[in-house]
Amino acid sequence: MEKQSRLLCSELCVQSRLYEVTLNCAILAWKDIQIAKKHTGRAIYGAVKAGSYCVPVCEIIAVQEKEDDSPCKNTGKWQKVPQSPADSCQHAFTVFYVERTRQHCWWCNNVTFHCSEHSLCLLWVQTIREQLALMTNRPKSLLVYINPYGGKQRGKQIYDHKVAPIFSRASISTDVIVTERANHARDHLKTEADLKKYDGVVCVGGDGMFSEIMHGLVSRMQQEAGVDENSIEETLMPCGLRIGIIPAGSTDCVCFATVGSNDPVTSALHIVVGDSQPMDICSVHNEDRFLRYSVSLLGYGFYGDVLTDSERKRWMGPARYDISGVKTFLSHRYYEGTVSFLPAEGNLGTPRDKMQCRTGCSVCRQSSSDKLVGKNEDSVSDAECQDTWTVIRGKFLAINAASMSCACPRSPKGLSPSAHLADGTTDLILVRKCSRLDFLRHLLRHTNKDDQFDHSFVEVYRVKQFRFTPRYQECDSEVDLRDSGATGKRFLSQICREHRACGCMPSQSNWNCDGEILPHTAIQVRVHCQLIKLFARGIEEQQVFEDPYTHCAI
Numbered sequence: 173m174e175k176q177s178r179l180l181c182s183e184l185c186v187q188s189r190l191y192e193v194t195l196n197c198a199i200l201a202w203k204d205i206q207i208a209k210k211h212t213g214r215a216i217y218g219a220v221k222a223g224s225y226c227v228p229v230c231e232i233i234a235v236q237e238k239e240d241d242s243p244c245k246n247t248g249k250w251q252k253v254p255q256s257p258a259d260s261c262q263h264a265f266t267v268f269y270v271e272r273t274r275q276h277c278w279w280c281n282n283v284t285f286h287c288s289e290h291s292l293c294l295l296w297v298q299t300i301r302e303q304l305a306l307m308t309n310r311p312k313s314l315l316v317y318i319n320p321y322g323g324k325q326r327g328k329q330i331y332d333h334k335v336a337p338i339f340s341r342a343s344i345s346t347d348v349i350v351t352e353r354a355n356h357a358r359d360h361l362k363t364e365a366d367l368k369k370y371d372g373v374v375c376v377g378g379d380g381m382f383s384e385i386m387h388g389l390v391s392r393m394q395q396e397a398g399v400d401e402n403s404i405e406e407t408l409m410p411c412g413l414r415i416g417i418i419p420a421g422s423t424d425c426v427c428f429a430t431v432g433s434n435d436p437v438t439s440a441l442h443i444v445v446g447d448s449q450p451m452d453i454c455s456v457h458n459e460d461r462f463l464r465y466s467v468s469l470l471g472y473g474f475y476g477d478v479l480t481d482s483e484r485k486r487w488m489g490p491a492r493y494d495i496s497g498v499k500t501f502l503s504h505r506y507y508e509g510t511v512s513f514l515p516a517e518g519n520l521g522t523p524r525d526k527m528q529c530r531t532g533c534s535v536c537r538q539s540s541s542d543k544l545v546g547k548n549e550d551s552v553s554d555a556e557c558q559d560t561w562t563v564i565r566g567k568f569l570a571i572n573a574a575s576m577s578c579a580c581p582r583s584p585k586g587l588s589p590s591a592h593l594a595d596g597t598t599d600l601i602l603v604r605k606c607s608r609l610d611f612l613r614h615l616l617r618h619t620n621k622d623d624q625f626d627h628s629f630v631e632v633y634r635v636k637q638f639r640f641t642p643r644y645q646e647c648d649s650e651v652d653l654r655d656s657g658a659t660g661k662r663f664l665s666q667i668c669r670e671h672r673a674c675g676c677m678p679s680q681s682n683w684n685c686d687g688e689i690l691p692h693t694a695i696q697v698r699v700h701c702q703l704i705k706l707f708a709r710g711i712e713e714q715q716v717f718e719d720p721y722t723h724c725a726i
C-alpha cells in the first residue's frame with residue numbers, strides 16, 4: 173500500500189499530554205510522544221499501538237474551534253508557571269468522529285487538541301474542513317419525514333434528541349415534516365416536494381413509513397420519466413436521491429438488514445458520512461394493474477395472516493406481532509394455489525450457499541456491472557418465449573419472497589440469511605402443509621443458528637419473477653374456460669364441482685407487502701435490480717482490518 177503524503181504534522185496536547193498529530197488525506201492520527209519513545213523498537217500486537225489513535229478522515233463528522241478550557245488558559249487570575257509543553261497550549265479544536273461500539277452500532281466520539289498558537293489551531297481546523305469538503309458524497313440538505321405514530325410513538329422524540337444534534341453538528345440543513353395522516357409523506361413526495369433542493373430523504377419510522385417514502389420517490393421518478401408503472405414489462409427508472417432510515421417503528425427490518433442494528437444514532441452517522449447502498453425493488457401487479465413495490469418481505473399465508481390480525485391490535489405497539497404470531501401459529505391455516513417462477517441464472521449464488529451479503533458484497537457488485545451493460549434485464553416476454561418458468565402447485569402454510577435477508581431483532585439472521593440487497597433477485601420460500609410441530613421447528617430456526625430451509629416441507633428458490641394464483645381463482649378461470657368451450661383441465665373442473673357440492677369456499681390469505689396488506693391474492697412480481705439507494709453500507713464484517721502504517725482500522 174502506498175503511503176499517503178502528510179498534509180499536517182504538529183505536536184499538540186490532548187488532556188495535558190503531548191501527542192504527535194498527523195493528517196493525510198485518508199487518516200488523522202495522534203500518538204503519545206512519551207509512550208512512543210518508551211516502546212521504540214518493541215513490537216506491539218493489536219489493532220492500535222499503545223498511546224496511538226487514528227480516525228479515517230471519511231469518518232470525521234465535524235471539526236470545531238473550541239473555547240479553550242485548558243488548565244493554562246489566561247483567566248486573569250493567578251496561574252502556575254508552565255512546567256511542561258502541555259501547560260502552554262492555550263488554543264483548542266475538537267474533532268468529532270465515528271467510533272464503532274457493540275453489534276454494528278456507531279456513536280459520535282470526540283477528541284480535543286490544544287495548541288500553543290492560535291494560527292496553528294486555525295490551520296488545523298481549516299485543513300480538516302477542506303478535506304471534509306472534498307467528500308462530495310456527503311449530504312448537505314435533507315428532507316425529513318417523521319411518523320409520530322409508528323412503533324412506540326417515539327419518532328419525534330428520537331429525531332429531536334438523538335438525530336437532529338448530529339445533523340446540526342455536521343452542518344446539514346434539514347426541512348422536517350411530521351406526518352399528519354397515513355400516506356402524507358408518499359403523496360407529498362410524489363406530487364409536491366421540490367426534490368432539487370435536497371441531497372436525500374430521511375424517514376423516521378418503521379418499515380411501513382419507509383415503504384411510503386420509497387413509493388413516493390419511485391413513483392415520482394417514473395412519472396417524470398414517462399414510465400408506465402402498470403406494465404410489468406417496463407424497465408423502471410432508478411432514483412437518484414438516497415433514503416436514510418432512522419428506525420422508530422415496530423420491526424424496522426429494512427434498517428436492521430442494511431445497517432446491522434436498529435440504533436437511531438448509528439443510522440444518523442451513516443447518513444452524515446454519505447454512505448450509499450443500492451437496493452432491489454419488486455413491483456407487484458395484478459393483471460395489468462400495478463399494486464405496490466416491495467423491498468423486504470412479500471408473504472402469503474403465515475405472515476399475511478399475522479399482519480391482518482395485528483392491524484386490529486395496533487394500539488399494542490410492537491407487541492401486537494407477538495400476540496398475532498402465536499394466534500396465527502395456533503390456527504395452522506394452509507392455502508392452496510399455484511406458484512410459477514423464473515429462476516435466477518448466472519453467478520447469483522443460491523439461497524442456501526451461506527454467502528451472506530455484507531459491505532462491498534461481490535455478488536451485488538457483479539449485478540451492478542451486469543446492469544450497466546444491460547445483462548440482467550429479462551423482459552417478461554423474453555422469459556415466456558424461452559418457456560423457462562417452473563410451476564409448483566400445492567398446499568402451503570406460507571409463501572414468502574425475501575428480496576433481502578429480512579434480518580430484524582426477532583430474527584437476527586432473517587427469513588433468508590443469504591439473500592442479497594442488490595443482486596436483482598428475491599428468494600422464494602415455499603413452506604408446504606406440515607404438522608404444527610414441524611412448522612414450529614421451522615419458525616424457531618429463524619431465531620437460532622440452525623438452517624430453516626433444512627426441512628422436507630420447505631423449498632427455496634432464487635428467482636427474478638414469480639406469480640401466484642390461489643386455487644379458487646384457478647377454478648374461476650376454469651369456469652370461464654368451460655363456458656367458452658375450452659377443454660383439457662379436467663382435474664380443476666373436478667375440484668370446482670367438489671366445492672359446489674360441499675358448499676365450502678377454499679380459504680384465502682392476504683399478501684403482507686413490507687407490512688402493508690395487498691388488496692389482491694393473485695399477483696405477478698418482478699424484481700428490479702438496484703432501483704433505489706439508501707444511506708447505508710450493508711452490514712460490516714466484524715473483522716477489523718489494520719492499516720500497516722497508522723495501525724488504524726480501515
Ligand SMILES: CCCCCCCCCCCCC/C=C/[C@@H](O)[C@H](COP(=O)(O)O)NC(=O)CCCCC
Nearest residue numbers: 378379380421422423424425493497583618686687
Ligand atoms: C413461534 C416463534 C415465531 C418466531 C418467528 C420469527 C420470524 C420473524 C421473521 C420476521 C421477518 C420480518 C420481515 C419484515 C416485515 C415487516 O415489513 C413488517 C412491517 O414492519 P413495521 O412496519 O416495522 O411494523 N413486519 C411484520 O410483518 C411482522 C412479522 C412478525 C412475525 C412474527
Ligand SMILES: Nc1ncnc2c1ncn2[C@@H]1O[C@H](COP(=O)(O)OP(=O)(O)O)[C@@H](O)[C@H]1O
Nearest residue numbers: 322323351352353354377378379380381421422
Ligand atoms: N401521521 C400518521 N398518522 C397515522 N398513520 C401514519 C401517519 N404517518 C404515517 N402513518 C402510517 O403508519 C403506518 C405504520 O408506520 P410505521 O412507521 O411503519 O410504524 P410500525 O413499524 O409501528 O408499523 C404506515 O403504514 C404509515 O403509512
Ligand SMILES: [Ca+2]
Nearest residue numbers: 452575592597
Ligand atoms: Ca435481492
